Amino acid sequence: MFQTLHLMFETQYNELALAVDLLAERIRALGFPTPATYSEFARLSSIKETAGVPKAEEMIKLLVEGQESVVRTARSIFALVEKANDEATADLLTQRIQLHEKTAWMLRSLLED
Numbered sequence: 691m692f693q694t695l696h697l698m699f700e701t702q703y704n705e706l707a708l709a710v711d712l713l714a715e716r717i718r719a720l721g722f723p724t725p726a727t728y729s730e731f732a733r734l735s736s737i738k739e740t741a742g743v744p745k746a747e748e749m750i751k752l753l754v755e756g757q758e759s760v761v762r763t764a765r766s767i768f769a770l771v772e773k774a775n776d777e778a779t780a781d782l783l784t785q786r787i788q789l790h791e792k793t794a795w796m797l798r799s800l801l802e803d
Contacts, residue, residue: 691800695746695749698797702753709789712782713782716778716779720776720779736762737755737756737760740752750797753793753797754794754797754798754801757791757797760786760790761790764783764787767783768780768783
């Protein structure tokens, strides 16, 4: 599964790098500073770092959990964003939810027998 996973992980990595930039720009547009260090990101993250090098199937399971965690986080703040009439952030959240749900089901499909 190395080649398949390598390409999928690379795609996810590149997409997430772009997402970080979009999210940081939105935070700045709202007038707030963005997290800028690994320790700040780790403190704010609901996804905990995994020690060691998991086997391929475990990596996939961990990625599914991470994708689902992002969706839960985005959904948990959606009502707040709507109450603030912040359509731009609501749109960004909707896009993130759609992408992470799609990525989660694609990863889950690799775990099916």
